[in-house]
Amino acid sequence: MKITTIGIDLAKSVFQIHGVDSHGKAVLRKKLSRAKMLEFFIKLPPCLIGMEACGSAHYWARKLVEMGHTVKLMAPQFVKPYVKANKNDAADAEAICEAVSRPNMRFVAIKTEEQQAILSLHRVRQSFVKARTAQSNQIRGLLSEFGVILPRGMADIARRLPELLEKTNLPDSFRELLQRLYQHFKELDKQVEELDQKIQLWHRNSAISRQLAEIPGIGPITASALVASIGDASSFANGRQLAAWLGLVPKQHSSGGKALLLGISKRGDCYLRTLLIHGARAVIRRAEDKPGGTWLSKLLARRHKNVAAVALANKNARIVWALLTHNDRRFRADYVPAVADA
Known part of the structure; x- marks a missing residue:
């Protein structure tokens, strides 16, 4: 019994694997805990391993490649048509095992740790930008209920709100609330600026990134x-x-x-x-x-x-x-x- 292809259904704690031989016959159906994943695959002869490109997929792909296995990631929507019965972990692992062996399947490139690190900066920055926009819209909406209209744009919030807090005849409780929201807005703006600086530093140290910026x-x-x-x-x-x-x-x-x-x-x-x-x-x-x-x-x-x-x-x-x-x-x-x- 020589396993040539394995499909892994990834999860947080329990992983389902499905293996076939060179004739496509199922020879392995097994559940593995997270602690025993590396122990199992390090003893296994090199083979083709397929996984869906989901959370933690790139981490496991890098680990398995280091052991000598050939790892290919696929988009989940391309794997779904190969699920033969009701959805469960075993059926998903079997579908992944079958999909990875298809000659016309499209695969996802495995990302390095450096790539994932810079992408994490982008994702967190994006979330801070969304939160800052939501906070500015909330401030603008609350002020409109008191007859104060601010133009659209972040700059008007930072420029006019301190003046409004001092000169406008607003209730003290509402004034304190606006001050709290304004402090939150400034903190979000500071976080976005700091992440921008980190991304700029990475960009300056990357020759190919500087080359793309010429476009x-x-x-x-x-x-x-x-x-x-x-x-x-x-x-x-x-x-x-x-x-x-x-x-x-x-x-x-x-x-x-x-x-x-x-x-x-x-x-x-x-x-x-x-x-x-x-x-x-x-x-x-x-x-x-x-x-x-x-x-x-x-x-x-x-x-x-x-x-x-x-x-x-x-x-x-x-x-x-x-x-x-x-x-x-x-x-x-x-x-x-x-x-x-x-």
């Missing part, structure tokens, strides 16, 4: 997030696959030989897609003040700004793939493709 519409935040999330760009066959992974290509609903393209699919990482589109909007705002003739100005002349922003984000994603897969290349704003030149 118009991509700054240190976007560049560092792209480098940490994508990792090995060679796992994508071309730039369009990377753009599709980010959800920047049209959703297709075709049948009977008739092609129907809808809006963008919005699949993949929403955070990266948002950063790329917001960066594209900044480029578009500056492009409106420049003379025409460029690809972007021609696009803006015939399509809506939102469409142009997504198109530019898609283009930047493809440029990112080209730079990540060819380390000897650098971004050139005056570059003209050979086909267009001919």
